[in-house]
Amino acid sequence: MTEPVFECATHGYYARAADDRDPPACPACDGDGDRILDGHRRRRLSTFCSGALRHFPDDAGLTLDAGGWTALTELVACAERQYGWADDRAVGAVVATDPKGRFERRERGDRVEIRAAYGHSIAVDLDAGRRDDVSGDRETETQDDLPETLYHGTAPRNLDAILDEGLKPMGRQTVHLSGGRETARTVGQRHADGDPVVLAVDVRELTAAGFDVRKRGVDTYTAERVPPECLTRSPNV
Structure with a gap:
Protein backbone atom coordinates (compact mmCIF):
# COMPACT_ATOMS: atom_id res chain seq x y z
CA MET A 1 0.00 0.00 0.00
CA ALA A 117 15.46 9.69 -14.36
CA TYR A 118 14.85 6.60 -16.51
CA GLY A 119 12.19 4.55 -18.28
CA HIS A 120 11.60 6.71 -21.37
CA SER A 121 9.86 5.41 -24.46
CA ILE A 122 10.29 8.80 -26.16
CA ALA A 123 13.61 9.95 -27.63
CA VAL A 124 15.69 11.79 -25.03
CA ASP A 125 19.42 11.89 -24.32
CA LEU A 126 19.81 11.59 -20.57
CA ASP A 127 23.49 12.49 -20.80
CA ALA A 128 22.95 15.66 -22.86
CA GLY A 129 24.42 18.64 -21.03
CA ARG A 130 24.71 16.85 -17.71
CA ARG A 131 25.62 19.21 -14.86
CA ASP A 132 26.50 18.95 -11.23
CA ASP A 133 23.28 20.77 -10.30
CA VAL A 134 21.14 17.62 -10.33
CA SER A 135 19.83 17.22 -6.81
CA GLY A 136 20.31 13.96 -4.98
CA ASP A 137 22.99 11.31 -5.44
CA ARG A 138 21.91 10.26 -8.94
CA GLU A 139 24.81 11.28 -11.14
CA THR A 140 26.15 8.61 -13.48
CA GLU A 141 28.70 6.35 -11.83
CA THR A 142 32.03 5.75 -13.49
CA GLN A 143 32.42 2.28 -14.95
CA ASP A 144 34.87 1.37 -12.15
CA ASP A 145 32.23 2.21 -9.52
CA LEU A 146 29.59 -0.12 -10.93
CA PRO A 147 28.57 -3.37 -9.19
CA GLU A 148 30.11 -6.54 -10.58
CA THR A 149 26.65 -8.05 -11.07
CA LEU A 150 23.29 -6.57 -11.98
CA TYR A 151 19.98 -8.37 -12.39
CA HIS A 152 16.97 -8.50 -14.70
CA GLY A 153 13.62 -10.09 -13.90
CA THR A 154 11.40 -11.51 -16.63
CA ALA A 155 8.64 -14.02 -17.31
CA PRO A 156 9.73 -17.65 -17.87
CA ARG A 157 8.18 -17.58 -21.37
CA ASN A 158 10.82 -15.00 -22.41
CA LEU A 159 13.83 -16.97 -21.18
CA ASP A 160 14.74 -18.92 -24.34
CA ALA A 161 14.61 -15.83 -26.57
CA ILE A 162 16.68 -13.77 -24.10
CA LEU A 163 19.38 -16.44 -23.75
CA ASP A 164 19.52 -16.66 -27.55
CA GLU A 165 19.38 -12.94 -28.43
CA GLY A 166 20.22 -11.12 -25.20
CA LEU A 167 18.27 -8.29 -23.57
CA LYS A 168 16.91 -5.60 -25.89
CA PRO A 169 15.17 -2.30 -25.04
CA MET A 170 11.86 -3.37 -26.62
CA GLY A 171 9.43 -0.45 -26.05
CA ARG A 172 11.91 1.66 -24.11
CA GLN A 173 15.12 3.43 -25.06
CA THR A 174 17.36 1.20 -22.97
CA VAL A 175 17.44 -2.11 -21.10
CA HIS A 176 16.63 -1.65 -17.41
CA LEU A 177 18.62 -3.60 -14.83
CA SER A 178 18.35 -3.81 -11.05
CA GLY A 179 21.07 -3.52 -8.46
CA GLY A 180 19.65 -6.34 -6.33
CA ARG A 181 18.20 -9.75 -7.05
CA GLU A 182 15.02 -9.17 -5.03
CA THR A 183 14.35 -5.88 -6.81
CA ALA A 184 14.68 -7.66 -10.16
CA ARG A 185 12.36 -10.39 -8.93
CA THR A 186 9.74 -7.79 -7.96
CA VAL A 187 10.01 -6.17 -11.41
CA GLY A 188 9.73 -9.56 -13.08
CA GLN A 189 6.55 -10.39 -11.17
CA ARG A 190 4.77 -7.63 -13.10
CA HIS A 191 5.18 -9.65 -16.30
CA ALA A 192 5.03 -13.25 -15.07
CA ASP A 193 1.94 -15.29 -14.29
CA GLY A 194 3.87 -17.23 -11.67
CA ASP A 195 7.41 -17.01 -10.37
CA PRO A 196 9.64 -14.79 -12.52
CA VAL A 197 13.07 -15.73 -13.81
CA VAL A 198 15.97 -13.61 -12.59
CA LEU A 199 19.00 -13.22 -14.84
CA ALA A 200 22.42 -12.12 -13.61
CA VAL A 201 24.38 -9.67 -15.76
CA ASP A 202 28.20 -9.75 -15.72
CA VAL A 203 28.88 -6.01 -15.66
CA ARG A 204 32.61 -6.25 -16.24
CA GLU A 205 32.10 -8.40 -19.33
CA LEU A 206 29.35 -6.09 -20.53
CA THR A 207 31.46 -2.94 -20.25
CA ALA A 208 34.48 -4.73 -21.74
CA ALA A 209 32.30 -5.44 -24.78
CA GLY A 210 31.85 -1.70 -25.22
CA PHE A 211 28.45 -1.15 -23.58
CA ASP A 212 28.05 1.73 -21.12
CA VAL A 213 26.11 1.02 -17.95
CA ARG A 214 24.49 3.98 -16.22
CA LYS A 215 22.91 4.38 -12.81
CA ARG A 216 19.51 6.02 -13.17
CA GLY A 217 17.81 6.12 -9.79
CA VAL A 218 18.03 4.46 -6.40
CA ASP A 219 18.47 0.90 -7.67
CA THR A 220 18.03 1.11 -11.44
CA TYR A 221 20.74 0.86 -14.11
CA THR A 222 20.49 1.08 -17.88
CA ALA A 223 22.39 -0.28 -20.86
CA GLU A 224 21.84 -0.04 -24.61
CA ARG A 225 21.47 -3.83 -24.68
CA VAL A 226 22.93 -6.91 -23.00
CA PRO A 227 24.40 -9.66 -25.24
CA PRO A 228 23.60 -13.26 -24.28
CA GLU A 229 27.21 -14.02 -23.35
CA CYS A 230 26.90 -11.54 -20.46
CA LEU A 231 23.85 -13.31 -18.99
CA THR A 232 23.39 -16.27 -16.69
CA ARG A 233 20.31 -17.51 -14.92
CA SER A 234 20.38 -16.57 -11.25
CA PRO A 235 19.41 -19.50 -9.00
CA ASN A 236 16.12 -19.34 -7.08
CA VAL A 237 16.96 -18.59 -3.47
Whole structure:
Protein backbone atom coordinates (compact mmCIF):
# COMPACT_ATOMS: atom_id res chain seq x y z
CA MET A 1 0.00 0.00 0.00
CA THR A 2 1.28 3.46 -0.90
CA GLU A 3 2.04 5.58 2.15
CA PRO A 4 0.55 9.08 2.54
CA VAL A 5 2.86 12.12 2.37
CA PHE A 6 3.25 14.85 4.98
CA GLU A 7 5.30 18.04 5.25
CA CYS A 8 7.35 19.01 8.28
CA ALA A 9 7.91 22.76 8.58
CA THR A 10 11.58 22.13 9.39
CA HIS A 11 12.56 18.99 7.45
CA GLY A 12 10.24 19.02 4.44
CA TYR A 13 8.27 16.18 2.91
CA TYR A 14 8.15 12.68 4.35
CA ALA A 15 6.12 9.54 3.66
CA ARG A 16 4.94 7.47 6.57
CA ALA A 17 2.27 4.88 7.22
CA ALA A 18 -0.52 5.64 9.68
CA ASP A 19 0.30 4.90 13.30
CA ASP A 20 -1.11 5.85 16.70
CA ARG A 21 -0.37 9.52 15.98
CA ASP A 22 -2.35 11.61 13.53
CA PRO A 23 -0.53 12.80 11.56
CA PRO A 24 2.39 10.37 11.89
CA ALA A 25 5.46 12.13 13.27
CA CYS A 26 8.31 13.52 11.18
CA PRO A 27 11.08 10.89 11.31
CA ALA A 28 13.74 13.60 11.69
CA CYS A 29 12.34 15.59 14.62
CA ASP A 30 9.28 13.65 15.85
CA GLY A 31 7.17 16.76 15.23
CA ASP A 32 3.76 16.98 13.60
CA GLY A 33 3.49 17.55 9.86
CA ASP A 34 0.79 18.70 7.46
CA ARG A 35 -0.93 16.02 5.41
CA ILE A 36 -0.27 16.67 1.69
CA LEU A 37 -1.56 13.54 -0.05
CA ASP A 38 -3.18 10.29 0.96
CA GLY A 39 -1.74 7.10 -0.46
CA HIS A 40 -4.30 6.81 -3.26
CA ARG A 41 -3.75 10.33 -4.57
CA ARG A 42 0.01 10.00 -4.20
CA ARG A 43 0.01 6.88 -6.38
CA ARG A 44 -2.24 8.46 -9.03
CA LEU A 45 -0.20 11.65 -9.22
CA SER A 46 3.12 9.79 -9.34
CA THR A 47 1.83 7.61 -12.17
CA PHE A 48 0.66 10.65 -14.14
CA CYS A 49 3.86 12.67 -13.63
CA SER A 50 6.20 9.82 -14.51
CA GLY A 51 4.05 8.91 -17.53
CA ALA A 52 3.99 12.50 -18.79
CA LEU A 53 7.77 12.80 -18.48
CA ARG A 54 8.55 9.35 -19.89
CA HIS A 55 5.91 8.55 -22.48
CA PHE A 56 3.33 11.23 -23.38
CA PRO A 57 4.65 14.78 -22.84
CA ASP A 58 2.80 16.12 -25.91
CA ASP A 59 -0.54 14.75 -24.75
CA ALA A 60 0.06 16.17 -21.26
CA GLY A 61 1.05 19.57 -22.65
CA LEU A 62 4.74 19.39 -21.70
CA THR A 63 7.73 20.60 -23.70
CA LEU A 64 10.93 18.64 -22.98
CA ASP A 65 14.44 19.60 -24.03
CA ALA A 66 16.94 17.16 -25.53
CA GLY A 67 17.82 15.80 -22.09
CA GLY A 68 14.19 15.30 -21.05
CA TRP A 69 14.05 18.37 -18.78
CA THR A 70 11.07 20.68 -18.39
CA ALA A 71 10.18 23.49 -16.00
CA LEU A 72 8.66 22.25 -12.75
CA THR A 73 5.97 24.91 -13.10
CA GLU A 74 4.94 23.32 -16.42
CA LEU A 75 4.59 19.90 -14.82
CA VAL A 76 2.53 21.38 -11.99
CA ALA A 77 0.24 23.10 -14.50
CA CYS A 78 -0.25 19.81 -16.38
CA ALA A 79 -0.98 17.98 -13.14
CA GLU A 80 -3.53 20.61 -12.11
CA ARG A 81 -5.31 20.22 -15.43
CA GLN A 82 -5.46 16.47 -14.85
CA TYR A 83 -6.39 16.60 -11.16
CA GLY A 84 -7.86 19.74 -9.61
CA TRP A 85 -6.23 18.94 -6.26
CA ALA A 86 -2.69 18.49 -7.67
CA ASP A 87 -1.02 21.80 -6.71
CA ASP A 88 2.68 22.62 -6.44
CA ARG A 89 2.95 21.11 -2.95
CA ALA A 90 1.40 17.85 -4.12
CA VAL A 91 3.79 17.55 -7.07
CA GLY A 92 6.74 18.55 -4.89
CA ALA A 93 5.80 15.90 -2.33
CA VAL A 94 5.57 13.17 -4.97
CA VAL A 95 8.96 14.10 -6.44
CA ALA A 96 10.74 14.42 -3.10
CA THR A 97 9.50 11.16 -1.60
CA ASP A 98 9.62 8.84 -4.61
CA PRO A 99 11.18 5.64 -3.24
CA LYS A 100 12.77 4.53 -6.52
CA GLY A 101 14.34 7.81 -7.59
CA ARG A 102 12.11 8.14 -10.67
CA PHE A 103 12.61 11.91 -10.83
CA GLU A 104 15.58 14.27 -11.07
CA ARG A 105 15.34 17.91 -10.08
CA ARG A 106 17.80 20.75 -10.73
CA GLU A 107 17.98 24.53 -10.41
CA ARG A 108 19.22 26.73 -13.24
CA GLY A 109 19.22 30.32 -12.06
CA ASP A 110 15.70 31.07 -10.85
CA ARG A 111 14.22 28.20 -12.90
CA VAL A 112 13.58 24.79 -11.31
CA GLU A 113 13.57 21.90 -13.79
CA ILE A 114 12.52 18.27 -13.55
CA ARG A 115 12.72 15.11 -15.62
CA ALA A 116 12.21 11.37 -15.36
CA ALA A 117 15.46 9.69 -14.36
CA TYR A 118 14.85 6.60 -16.51
CA GLY A 119 12.19 4.55 -18.28
CA HIS A 120 11.60 6.71 -21.37
CA SER A 121 9.86 5.41 -24.46
CA ILE A 122 10.29 8.80 -26.16
CA ALA A 123 13.61 9.95 -27.63
CA VAL A 124 15.69 11.79 -25.03
CA ASP A 125 19.42 11.89 -24.32
CA LEU A 126 19.81 11.59 -20.57
CA ASP A 127 23.49 12.49 -20.80
CA ALA A 128 22.95 15.66 -22.86
CA GLY A 129 24.42 18.64 -21.03
CA ARG A 130 24.71 16.85 -17.71
CA ARG A 131 25.62 19.21 -14.86
CA ASP A 132 26.50 18.95 -11.23
CA ASP A 133 23.28 20.77 -10.30
CA VAL A 134 21.14 17.62 -10.33
CA SER A 135 19.83 17.22 -6.81
CA GLY A 136 20.31 13.96 -4.98
CA ASP A 137 22.99 11.31 -5.44
CA ARG A 138 21.91 10.26 -8.94
CA GLU A 139 24.81 11.28 -11.14
CA THR A 140 26.15 8.61 -13.48
CA GLU A 141 28.70 6.35 -11.83
CA THR A 142 32.03 5.75 -13.49
CA GLN A 143 32.42 2.28 -14.95
CA ASP A 144 34.87 1.37 -12.15
CA ASP A 145 32.23 2.21 -9.52
CA LEU A 146 29.59 -0.12 -10.93
CA PRO A 147 28.57 -3.37 -9.19
CA GLU A 148 30.11 -6.54 -10.58
CA THR A 149 26.65 -8.05 -11.07
CA LEU A 150 23.29 -6.57 -11.98
CA TYR A 151 19.98 -8.37 -12.39
CA HIS A 152 16.97 -8.50 -14.70
CA GLY A 153 13.62 -10.09 -13.90
CA THR A 154 11.40 -11.51 -16.63
CA ALA A 155 8.64 -14.02 -17.31
CA PRO A 156 9.73 -17.65 -17.87
CA ARG A 157 8.18 -17.58 -21.37
CA ASN A 158 10.82 -15.00 -22.41
CA LEU A 159 13.83 -16.97 -21.18
CA ASP A 160 14.74 -18.92 -24.34
CA ALA A 161 14.61 -15.83 -26.57
CA ILE A 162 16.68 -13.77 -24.10
CA LEU A 163 19.38 -16.44 -23.75
CA ASP A 164 19.52 -16.66 -27.55
CA GLU A 165 19.38 -12.94 -28.43
CA GLY A 166 20.22 -11.12 -25.20
CA LEU A 167 18.27 -8.29 -23.57
CA LYS A 168 16.91 -5.60 -25.89
CA PRO A 169 15.17 -2.30 -25.04
CA MET A 170 11.86 -3.37 -26.62
CA GLY A 171 9.43 -0.45 -26.05
CA ARG A 172 11.91 1.66 -24.11
CA GLN A 173 15.12 3.43 -25.06
CA THR A 174 17.36 1.20 -22.97
CA VAL A 175 17.44 -2.11 -21.10
CA HIS A 176 16.63 -1.65 -17.41
CA LEU A 177 18.62 -3.60 -14.83
CA SER A 178 18.35 -3.81 -11.05
CA GLY A 179 21.07 -3.52 -8.46
CA GLY A 180 19.65 -6.34 -6.33
CA ARG A 181 18.20 -9.75 -7.05
CA GLU A 182 15.02 -9.17 -5.03
CA THR A 183 14.35 -5.88 -6.81
CA ALA A 184 14.68 -7.66 -10.16
CA ARG A 185 12.36 -10.39 -8.93
CA THR A 186 9.74 -7.79 -7.96
CA VAL A 187 10.01 -6.17 -11.41
CA GLY A 188 9.73 -9.56 -13.08
CA GLN A 189 6.55 -10.39 -11.17
CA ARG A 190 4.77 -7.63 -13.10
CA HIS A 191 5.18 -9.65 -16.30
CA ALA A 192 5.03 -13.25 -15.07
CA ASP A 193 1.94 -15.29 -14.29
CA GLY A 194 3.87 -17.23 -11.67
CA ASP A 195 7.41 -17.01 -10.37
CA PRO A 196 9.64 -14.79 -12.52
CA VAL A 197 13.07 -15.73 -13.81
CA VAL A 198 15.97 -13.61 -12.59
CA LEU A 199 19.00 -13.22 -14.84
CA ALA A 200 22.42 -12.12 -13.61
CA VAL A 201 24.38 -9.67 -15.76
CA ASP A 202 28.20 -9.75 -15.72
CA VAL A 203 28.88 -6.01 -15.66
CA ARG A 204 32.61 -6.25 -16.24
CA GLU A 205 32.10 -8.40 -19.33
CA LEU A 206 29.35 -6.09 -20.53
CA THR A 207 31.46 -2.94 -20.25
CA ALA A 208 34.48 -4.73 -21.74
CA ALA A 209 32.30 -5.44 -24.78
CA GLY A 210 31.85 -1.70 -25.22
CA PHE A 211 28.45 -1.15 -23.58
CA ASP A 212 28.05 1.73 -21.12
CA VAL A 213 26.11 1.02 -17.95
CA ARG A 214 24.49 3.98 -16.22
CA LYS A 215 22.91 4.38 -12.81
CA ARG A 216 19.51 6.02 -13.17
CA GLY A 217 17.81 6.12 -9.79
CA VAL A 218 18.03 4.46 -6.40
CA ASP A 219 18.47 0.90 -7.67
CA THR A 220 18.03 1.11 -11.44
CA TYR A 221 20.74 0.86 -14.11
CA THR A 222 20.49 1.08 -17.88
CA ALA A 223 22.39 -0.28 -20.86
CA GLU A 224 21.84 -0.04 -24.61
CA ARG A 225 21.47 -3.83 -24.68
CA VAL A 226 22.93 -6.91 -23.00
CA PRO A 227 24.40 -9.66 -25.24
CA PRO A 228 23.60 -13.26 -24.28
CA GLU A 229 27.21 -14.02 -23.35
CA CYS A 230 26.90 -11.54 -20.46
CA LEU A 231 23.85 -13.31 -18.99
CA THR A 232 23.39 -16.27 -16.69
CA ARG A 233 20.31 -17.51 -14.92
CA SER A 234 20.38 -16.57 -11.25
CA PRO A 235 19.41 -19.50 -9.00
CA ASN A 236 16.12 -19.34 -7.08
CA VAL A 237 16.96 -18.59 -3.47
